[in-house]
Amino acid sequence: MSLLVVGSVALDDVETPFGRREGALGGAAVYFGLAASYFTDVRMVAVVGRDFPREHVDLLDERGLDLTGLQVVDGSTFRWGGRYGYDFNARETMFTELNVFADFDPEIPVEYRETPHVFLANIAPALQLGVLEQIEAPRSTALDTMNYWIERTPEELRRVLERVQIVLINDSETRELAQDPNLARAALNVLSMGPRILVVKKGEHGAVTFSNEDAFAVPGLPLETIVDPTGAGDAFAGGFLGYLAATGDFGGEGLRRATIYGSAMGSFCCESFSVDRLASLEPGEIETRFEAFRDLTRFEHVPIFDV
Ligand code: AMP
Numbered sequence: 001m002s003l004l005v006v007g008s009v010a011l012d013d014v015e016t017p018f019g020r021r022e023g024a025l026g027g028a029a030v031y032f033g034l035a036a037s038y039f040t041d042v043r044m045v046a047v048v049g050r051d052f053p054r055e056h057v058d059l060l061d062e063r064g065l066d067l068t069g070l071q072v073v074d075g076s077t078f079r080w081g082g083r084y085g086y087d088f089n090a091r092e093t094m095f096t097e098l099n100v101f102a103d104f105d106p107e108i109p110v111e112y113r114e115t116p117h118v119f120l121a122n123i124a125p126a127l128q129l130g131v132l133e134q135i136e137a138p139r140s141t142a143l144d145t146m147n148y149w150i151e152r153t154p155e156e157l158r159r160v161l162e163r164v165q166i167v168l169i170n171d172s173e174t175r176e177l178a179q180d181p182n183l184a185r186a187a188l189n190v191l192s193m194g195p196r197i198l199v200v201k202k203g204e205h206g207a208v209t210f211s212n213e214d215a216f217a218v219p220g221l222p223l224e225t226i227v228d229p230t231g232a233g234d235a236f237a238g239g240f241l242g243y244l245a246a247t248g249d250f251g252g253e254g255l256r257r258a259t260i261y262g263s264a265m266g267s268f269c270c271e272s273f274s275v276d277r278l279a280s281l282e283p284g285e286i287e288t289r290f291e292a293f294r295d296l297t298r299f300e301h302v303p304i305f306d307v
Pocket of ligand 1: 008009010011012025026027028079080096122123229230231232233234
């Protein structure tokens with residue numbers, strides 16, 4: 001079943017200890033959309049400037065993304081620059097040039113309005129609400145956000161949280177949103193704000209999926225090749241929601257599998273700069289990676305105490 005993503009499409013300058021890339025294809029909607037495209041049909045609503053290279057559009061098109069909702073307007077594409085040291089969990093934002101993204105007011109094409117599954121990537125909560133107003137009877141709605149919106153527009157964020165079923169944010173955002181340093185308590189607090197499912201992303205340390213009934217934790221895969229973690233959180237969301245949109249498997253076991261597919265897509269994302277790896281996967285590689293997570297976490301309890 002189709003999955004709609006609304007979010008940034010960017011040109012990124014990224015520097016890591018393994019090299020640098022300038023003007024590389026990036027943006028939350030791109031990482032999400034490419035990851036989800038292996039699982040289901042993806043529709044994208046975003047904005048770019050006239051400088052956005054044709055080759056990037058072609059790459060998204062070749063992966064089968066529906067780009068009817070990609071507006072091209074006068075001006076420059078959103079640009080973001082980030083730098084990493086050896087601790088990939090600590091990133092320095094070098095610059096953010098919003099350009100045409102500053103006036104982004106997502107208009108959902110008529111043919112997208114009945115899309116059953118919706119992902120609101122990290123944009124202003126007021127815009128996320130505006131998107132929800134335009135969608136008719138979605139089966140699932142999900143969002144990402146960031147500290148900036150938690151601090152600057154808490155009321156709007158609360159309103160959109162009341163209307164989505166799934167939230168995917170990182171651990172510091174979870175603590176800040178709940179104003180509680182204890183992650184387990186903070187997660188329950190976020191669930192009390194409206195959503196039924198909360199995925200807490202912890203970078204290279206994995207992810208935890210919380211519902212009111214269950215918590216499921218997956219570690220990060222100890223990858224031998226980590227080149228650039230940019231977009232890994234969005235790629236995780238793409239795998240997680242792509243799996244759920246494809247299968248409709250929203251039960252406890254389904255959420256566990258979604259968490260592993262999400263982790264698999266996040267791990268591939270880190271293996272190259274930009275979307276190089278994410279855009280060129282074979283489906284078999286995704287299943288093999290799923291198995292790697294199972295092998296990493298499998299254990300049996302053989303009791304040694306008489307109880
Ligand atoms: P992540 O590593 O998951 O935080 O995602 C990084 C991507 O988000 C990069 O490709 C950036 O272009 C994009 N990005 C950075 N800052 C913002 C922002 N303020 N709003 C939307 N997208 C952003």
